[in-house]
Amino acid sequence: MLKTAICDLFGIKYPIIQGGMAHVATAELVAAVSDAGGLGVIGAGASEPGWVREQIHKTRKLTNKPFGVNILLISPFAKEVIEVVLEEKVAVVTTGAGNPGPHVPRFKEAGIKVMPVVASVALARRLERAGVDAFVAEGMESGGEIGQITTMALVPQIAGNVNVPVIAAGGIADGRGLVAALALGAQGIQMGTRFIATVECAVHENYKDMIVKGGDRATITSGHSLGHPVRALKNPMTRRFIELEKVGLTEEQLIEFGTGKLRKAAVEGDRVEGSFMAGQCCGLVKDIVPVAELVRDIVSEAESLLCRLPQYVSVDTEPSEQ
Numbered sequence: 368m369l370k371t372a373i374c375d376l377f378g379i380k381y382p383i384i385q386g387g388m389a390h391v392a393t394a395e396l397v398a399a400v401s402d403a404g405g406l407g408v409i410g411a412g413a414s415e416p417g418w419v420r421e422q423i424h425k426t427r428k429l430t431n432k433p434f435g436v437n438i439l440l441i442s443p444f445a446k447e448v449i450e451v452v453l454e455e456k457v458a459v460v461t462t463g464a465g466n467p468g469p470h471v472p473r474f475k476e477a478g479i480k481v482m483p484v485v486a487s488v489a490l491a492r493r494l495e496r497a498g499v500d501a502f503v504a505e506g507m508e509s510g511g512e513i514g515q516i517t518t519m520a521l522v523p524q525i526a527g528n529v530n531v532p533v534i535a536a537g538g539i540a541d542g543r544g545l546v547a548a549l550a551l552g553a554q555g556i557q558m559g560t561r562f563i564a565t566v567e568c569a570v571h572e573n574y575k576d577m578i579v580k581g582g583d584r585a586t587i588t589s590g591h592s593l594g595h596p597v598r599a600l601k602n603p604m605t606r607r608f609i610e611l612e613k614v615g616l617t618e619e620q621l622i623e624f625g626t627g628k629l630r631k632a633a634v635e636g637d638r639v640e641g642s643f644m645a646g647q648c649c650g651l652v653k654d655i656v657p658v659a660e661l662v663r664d665i666v667s668e669a670e671s672l673l674c675r676l677p678q679y680v681s682v683d684t685e686p687s688e689q
């Protein structure tokens with residue numbers, strides 16, 4: 368059975384983590400992933416602390432398996448959400464958009480495992496010294512806010528520089544991606560985009576439909592002028608945002624224009640004005656399936672691929688003639 372060090376660390380069956388996604392990763396999806404043997408993660412995003420507590424309670428009603436909360440460190444409510452997570456003693460905290468270093472000791476004291484999402488070796492090294500338990504190394508193929516390095520280049524560099532388990536994220540949607548991640552030195556995968564196109568994900572059907580119909584070139588990045596590039600599906604909203612960046616709108620004006628657009632996509636399914644954050648793996652997503660089926664298929668594809676791999680290569684064991 369496909370099992371790695373991350374399974375023991377988090378008390379999960381399979382090394383598959385569902386990325387915390389603002390407005391997308393709510394209790395239903397999180398519980399379904401944890402029930403299926405992976406680790407579901409609530410996306411706190413910029414939500415108020417009361418909403419995060421509600422989602423934790425709801426998830427606990429739906430599953431007795433471990434799950435996590437992703438804290439977006441740039442959220443105006445980040446401090447309060449940290450207090451909620453500490454009080455509720457969730458199993459795992461993942462963090463996005465920032466450096467969680469100062470908060471690590473309090474999480475550890477509360478018995479909470481900490482797994483920051485990182486996009487560079489330097490930050491990973493610094494956070495390892497702060498005592499984190501694992502990392503998500505997220506490449507720029509991923510949906511949402513992105514770094515500058517691809518998954519292929521980033522994962523082995525982070526895995527080669529830290530002594531805690533590394534999870535690969537960005538561009539992974541099937542068993543082939545899981546095997547590739549293991550080959551790069553990761554102990555598992557985190558997927559965002561693939562988990563949106565599932566029955567249990569509570570987003571608007573238009574979101575799922577756009578991911579299923581999107582091909583390899585369906586996404587585009589915007590927000591480079593703000594220093595926080597974001598990958599989303601190409602649509603009138605993303606094109607307009609890029610135009611506004613080009614004509615030189617101020618940071619405040621751009622932020623005002625972009626605010627609320629992910630919610631418009633996830634809740635209202637607004638194909639024109641919504642920001643449908645998704646990754647480059649859209650072309651690998653062909654259907655909307657129940658989470659349990661997805662997790663099972665990924666694990667069985669990875670297991671059979673791992674068994675077949677030796678047949679793909681011929682290793683010459685004869686001594687070379689010289």
Ligand SMILES: Cc1cc2nc3c(=O)[nH]c(=O)nc-3n(C[C@H](O)[C@H](O)[C@H](O)COP(=O)(O)O)c2cc1C
Binds near residue numbers: 511512560561
């Ligand atoms: C709609 C959406 C929202 C996201 N929101 C967050 C977030 O709030 N915090 C975070 O750390 N990562 C966030 N991410 C990144 C995911 O957790 C995950 O790492 C990423 O989607 C993996 O790449 P993939 O989309 O290629 O699977 C988001 C991704 C998407 C698609």
